[in-house]
Amino acid sequence: MPCFGCFECCIKCLGGVPYASLVATILCFSGVALFCGCGHVALTGTLTMLENHFSQITTDHATLTIVIQTMQYVIYGIASFFFVYGIILLAEGFYTTSAVKKELQSQFKTTVCGRCITATFVFLTYILGLAFLGIFGFSAIPVFLFYNMWTTCAAMKSPMANITDPDSICVDVRQYGIIPWNATPGKACGSTLGDICSTSEFYLSFHLYIVACAGAGATLIALLIYMMATTYNYAVLKFMSHSNRRSTKFSEPY
Numbered sequence: 001m002p003c004f005g006c007f008e009c010c011i012k013c014l015g016g017v018p019y020a021s022l023v024a025t026i027l028c029f030s031g032v033a034l035f036c037g038c039g040h041v042a043l044t045g046t047l048t049m050l051e052n053h054f055s056q057i058t059t060d061h062a063t064l065t066i067v068i069q070t071m072q073y074v075i076y077g078i079a080s081f082f083f084v085y086g087i088i089l090l091a092e093g094f095y096t097t098s099a100v101k102k103e104l105q106s107q108f109k110t111t112v113c114g115r116c117i118t119a120t121f122v123f124l125t126y127i128l129g130l131a132f133l134g135i136f137g138f139s140a141i142p143v144f145l146f147y148n149m150w151t152t153c154a155a156m157k158s159p160m161a162n163i164t165d166p167d168s169i170c171v172d173v174r175q176y177g178i179i180p181w182n183a184t185p186g187k188a189c190g191s192t193l194g195d196i197c198s199t200s201e202f203y204l205s206f207h208l209y210i211v212a213c214a215g216a217g218a219t220l221i222a223l224l225i226y227m228m229a230t231t232y233n234y235a236v237l238k239f240m241s242h243s244n245r246r247s248t249k250f251s252e253p254y
Helices: 002-015 019-053 058-104 112-157 190-197 200-242
Strands: 170-172 187-189
Touching (some): 019 112, 058 200, 112 200, 170 190, 190 200
């Protein structure tokens, strides 16, 4: 019957979709977009806040300006690279899933070159996973710094706080190595600190750093899913290539 044939064709097509790679690709694109987009805007807001409140002499934060601009260029590179790499891994997932199914059905025999390509992607994804683990940890640093500043302002404004001298409560960004010790003023105290915490640059940058950190974590999870899926497919292909076309059935994780 035509309906049955159409249904059977749909099931066969859906069976060849690498669902793990598809989910990882969506998660990777979303994570990279959040990390790169929010990180870029947050860095710009941080530089504006430092220029207006902590380092009003341009020469004092010239090095920081160069570092932030360099990091923004790196963000452009990360976004472009992972857009291409995600598409390649998804295509490789389609190819490997199809090859595994045909290998199990004794309809297709993989080549050494094909298995080497899959092993190369496993290795590259492992290296990228380690790199993004470091990026994830690094992206948590500004979240920690802004959180400390935010809690200081919240404690200072709290009606439960018994503060006799608000000007004694300060945040000195020089101690974090962001700007040199000779930067002017270098720190903010009392009402000045409260005004900084109320600015749009602080509020927006703080929340964007949180989202960027979450995006880096999502990208790291996507890379782990990629690595597990490609490792499984490679192991099945390698095992089947050394077997004598036995009729053992393996279930595809996709």
